[in-house]
Amino acid sequence: MTTIASNAPASADRERSRTPDPGVAAARRRRRILSQWLFIAPAVLYMLAFFGYPLVRNVVMSFQQYTPATYFTGEAPFNGLDNWRAVFTDALFGASLWHTLLFTVGSLAGQFAIGMALAVFFSRRFPLSGIMRSLLLLPWLIPMVVAGTVWRRVLDQETGVLNEALQGLRLTSSTIPWLSSPDFALLSVVLVNIWIGIPFNMVILYGGLQEIPKEIREAAVLDGASPLRAFFGVTLPMMRPVVTVVLVLGFMSTVKILDLILALTNGGPAHATETLGTHTYQLSFLQLDFGQGAVVGNVLILISMVFAVIYLRANRDGLGR
Amino acid sequence: MRDRPLRPPPAAPVIAAAAALVLIGAGCAAEPDPDVYTVMNSNTDEPYATWDQEAMDRCGDEIGVRVQQISVPADQLVPKALRMASSRSLPDVLTIDGSDLPQFAAAGGLVPLEELGLSTETLSEGAVSFGSYEGTYYGAARAVNSLGLFYNEEMLAEAGVEPPETWEELGTAAAGLTEGDRYGLAISALATEDGVYQFLPWLWSNGGDERELDSPEAVEALEYVTSLIDGGSASRSAVNWTQADVNDQFIAGNTAMMINGPWQMPVLKEHPELDWAVVEIPVPEAGGTPVAPIGGVTFTVPVNRDHPEREEVAARIVACMTTPEAQLDWSTKGSNVPVDPGAAEEYREAVPRLAAFADQVQTARSRTEYVGTDWNIYSQAIGTALQAALTGEAAPEDALARAQSQVEAELRSRT
Numbered sequence: 072m073t074t075i076a077s078n079a080p081a082s083a084d085r086e087r088s089r090t091p092d093p094g095v096a097a098a099r100r101r102r103r104i105l106s107q108w109l110f111i112a113p114a115v116l117y118m119l120a121f122f123g124y125p126l127v128r129n130v131v132m133s134f135q136q137y138t139p140a141t142y143f144t145g146e147a148p149f150n151g152l153d154n155w156r157a158v159f160t161d162a163l164f165g166a167s168l169w170h171t172l173l174f175t176v177g178s179l180a181g182q183f184a185i186g187m188a189l190a191v192f193f194s195r196r197f198p199l200s201g202i203m204r205s206l207l208l209l210p211w212l213i214p215m216v217v218a219g220t221v222w223r224r225v226l227d228q229e230t231g232v233l234n235e236a237l238q239g240l241r242l243t244s245s246t247i248p249w250l251s252s253p254d255f256a257l258l259s260v261v262l263v264n265i266w267i268g269i270p271f272n273m274v275i276l277y278g279g280l281q282e283i284p285k286e287i288r289e290a291a292v293l294d295g296a297s298p299l300r301a302f303f304g305v306t307l308p309m310m311r312p313v314v315t316v317v318l319v320l321g322f323m324s325t326v327k328i329l330d331l332i333l334a335l336t337n338g339g340p341a342h343a344t345e346t347l348g349t350h351t352y353q354l355s356f357l358q359l360d361f362g363q364g365a366v367v368g369n370v371l372i373l374i375s376m377v378f379a380v381i382y383l384r385a386n387r388d389g390l391g392r
Numbered sequence: 393m394r395d396r397p398l399r400p401p402p403a404a405p406v407i408a409a410a411a412a413l414v415l416i417g418a419g420c421a422a423e424p425d426p427d428v429y430t431v432m433n434s435n436t437d438e439p440y441a442t443w444d445q446e447a448m449d450r451c452g453d454e455i456g457v458r459v460q461q462i463s464v465p466a467d468q469l470v471p472k473a474l475r476m477a478s479s480r481s482l483p484d485v486l487t488i489d490g491s492d493l494p495q496f497a498a499a500g501g502l503v504p505l506e507e508l509g510l511s512t513e514t515l516s517e518g519a520v521s522f523g524s525y526e527g528t529y530y531g532a533a534r535a536v537n538s539l540g541l542f543y544n545e546e547m548l549a550e551a552g553v554e555p556p557e558t559w560e561e562l563g564t565a566a567a568g569l570t571e572g573d574r575y576g577l578a579i580s581a582l583a584t585e586d587g588v589y590q591f592l593p594w595l596w597s598n599g600g601d602e603r604e605l606d607s608p609e610a611v612e613a614l615e616y617v618t619s620l621i622d623g624g625s626a627s628r629s630a631v632n633w634t635q636a637d638v639n640d641q642f643i644a645g646n647t648a649m650m651i652n653g654p655w656q657m658p659v660l661k662e663h664p665e666l667d668w669a670v671v672e673i674p675v676p677e678a679g680g681t682p683v684a685p686i687g688g689v690t691f692t693v694p695v696n697r698d699h700p701e702r703e704e705v706a707a708r709i710v711a712c713m714t715t716p717e718a719q720l721d722w723s724t725k726g727s728n729v730p731v732d733p734g735a736a737e738e739y740r741e742a743v744p745r746l747a748a749f750a751d752q753v754q755t756a757r758s759r760t761e762y763v764g765t766d767w768n769i770y771s772q773a774i775g776t777a778l779q780a781a782l783t784g785e786a787a788p789e790d791a792l793a794r795a796q797s798q799v800e801a802e803l804r805s806r807t
Contacts, residue, residue, distance in 0.1 A: 138499075139470075139474055139495045139496070139498075139499050139765075140498065140499035140500070141478075142474040142475070142477040142478040142499070142501075143477050143478075143499045143500055143501045143695075144499070144500065145478070153805065156805075157801075157802075157805035160801075161801075223632065227629055227632070228627065228628055228629045229573065229575075229627055229629055229646070230629075230641070230644070230646060248628055248629075250629075250632050251628045251629045251630075251631050251632055251783070252628070252783060253783050253785055336632060337582060337583060337584055337632075338583065339582070339583045339631060339632070339779050340583070340631040340632065340779045340782070340783045340785075341583075341631075341776070341779040341780045341783045341785045341786075342583075342776065342779075343783075353772070356467075356470075356471055357584070357768060357772065358768050358769065358772060358802075359470070359495065359768060360806070363805075
């Protein structure tokens with residue numbers, strides 16, 4: 072800055088007017104910095120109060136013996152790694168971790184594939200496409216607990232509509248224990264969550280598709296690319312930033328899911344649908360062992376954080392280019 | 393579509409958070425109104441909330457204060473009360489489930505009722521033990537409940553089946569009543585308190601108890617329940633059914649009998665076309681005593697360090713809400729059984745249909761009687777074993793052995 076300024080003819084005047092009173096310049100700079108901070112301050116305070124404090128508390132809590140008595144006495148003695156040891160040696164933690172992985176990957180894959188297919192389908196113009204698209208948004212508007220309760224009835228082994236329909240169409244001879252067998256329960260929960268997540272994926276991917284100039288795809292097709300090849304070779308790579316957003320946001324809302332599973336199966340039967348989310352809920356609010364609940368909560372936060380960092384990096388790259 | 397925002401504007405959460413902050417601040421600063429007393433309970437369902445408010449108004453008039461009811465959903469009552477405890481804003485009277493009472497008593501959060509002038513002399517032994525923790529009486533109950541065997545009179549008459557009294561009779565009856573889309577018996581076998589509560593009569597009536605889950609008596613009890621489901625007399629969906637779901641199945645005619653409690657009465661009353669009756673839960677051998685869990689809520693007075701004088705008025709409210717007359721009034725409306733023996737006798741005559749429950753509570757016992765604050769550990773382990781056996785994931789014997797070691801490990805990590 073200074074080197075350029077000193078070369079400029081007018082700089083001599085400015086230099087002179089500034090040099091006599093360095094205090095004013097410094098004060099002005101200080102005020103500018105202060106006003107910058109004032110603008111950031113609410114956001115920083117908000118973050119510290121609503122993200123920083125609970126986060127730190129949760130980490131500290133996982134090293135404490137935190138029981139109902141703590142709420143009355145305020146005393147929560149530190150017990151080192153006891154909570155962590157208890158959680159990690161419990162077979163249920165390993166099972167929950169595994170179920171969380173299956174649930175998240177399965178849900179994301181299903182939501183994304185179907186959401187993308189629908190987005191592509193609706194990107195052409197045809198009669199009633201607007202109405203149909205709006206109808207497809209319905210699952211998104213329904214509260215999770217309501218969706219879970221309704222699906223629990225649909226999937227009931229004896230009185231559920233799904234089994235009755237399947238038997239009516241002679242697709243199965245015996246009823247399928249969607250939610251009452253440990254072998255099927257996780258799959259059923261994933262299917263319901265896919266149903267819930269399709270609209271979110273469809274809407275965002277549809278938006279992304281609209282951003283891609285039609286000419287580019289047309290050019291590829293003119294050059295002899297098949298529709299499938301044009302999609303995978305041209306459309307998909309151009310949608311990379313949108314796809315990252317959809318997948319990472321989807322991941323973060325799926326990995327910590329709680330209400331849907333509680334409404335559908337309560338983590339059962341026989342813990343077949345126990346995830347990190349339901350596990351931390353049960354430890355904290357049913358067993359009232361808040362220390363151990365915090366441990367599982369911390370693991371969840373850690374997993375989410377890894378993906379948040381990936382998201383931020385991907386976003387920064389996207390903006391940089 | 394494209395020009396619509398996909399996510400709510402970020403201002404909304406900020407405003408909400410700011411509002412929450414203001415509310416939190418206000419909550420801490422607010423001094424209680426000297427003439428208004430609060431009672432927190434889980435009466436979010438009507439008509440219970442209205443009935444209770446009527447009782448509270450009556451007691452308020454008697455004492456000369458206003459009594460306000462705060463109702464929160466049952467599953468949020470304990471977490472909410474704990475949060476209120478940490479900010480010293482607990483209500484004057486806390487209505488909690490008998491099985492949660494030890495947690496609060498052990499934490500030193502409740503005032504012994506005898507210190508506040510409430511006598512236990514006139515109370516039955518059961519009523520005192522239900523509201524006590526380690527020998528101190530903290531919670532006054534006005535009504536208790538338990539489980540019974542509901543049956544559809546029409547279906548049983550049609551099949552020529554008598555209401556079963558033993559396990560063997562129940563098995564035969566359930567099998568005989570199963571036909572087509574109809575099951576003989578419906579139970580709740582959810583891994584949460586709904587299902588665990590329903591498993592206890594089998595466990596306890598057979599001489600087993602929660603402190604020794606791998607005992608032969610416990611294994612036999614679990615094998616019996618498993619046999620009902622494996623034999624097809626009860627639905628496999630039981631592992632997903634709450635007690636309310638079981639009631640729905642019974643009303644829909646999908647089952648001829650069900651295990652359930654008197655709290656289903658408001659829903660059952662909406663179906664007067666249904667002919668049903670209740671008997672005590674069948675026992676392993678003829679002549680045995682059915683032992684079912686006792687359920688219900690107690691009125692407790694939380695410690696109020698800032699305003700100790702309020703504790704005494706709170707105790708007067710508790711006393712007024714639990715007089716024999718108040719018990720009878722509440723029980724007849726809400727289909728529970730009064731804890732006062734005299735009131736229970738009158739109740740038996742007033743509501744003969746539910747007399748089975750009045751009998752059942754005589755021998756019922758509390759879930760926390762032996763294990764106190766550790767009940768939730770046992771409950772979790774029993775729920776897991778129950779589901780493992782019913783879904784065929786483990787043999788009853790292995791499931792219970794695992795439950796026992798799970799409890800032991802958990803207890804070790806707690807000390």
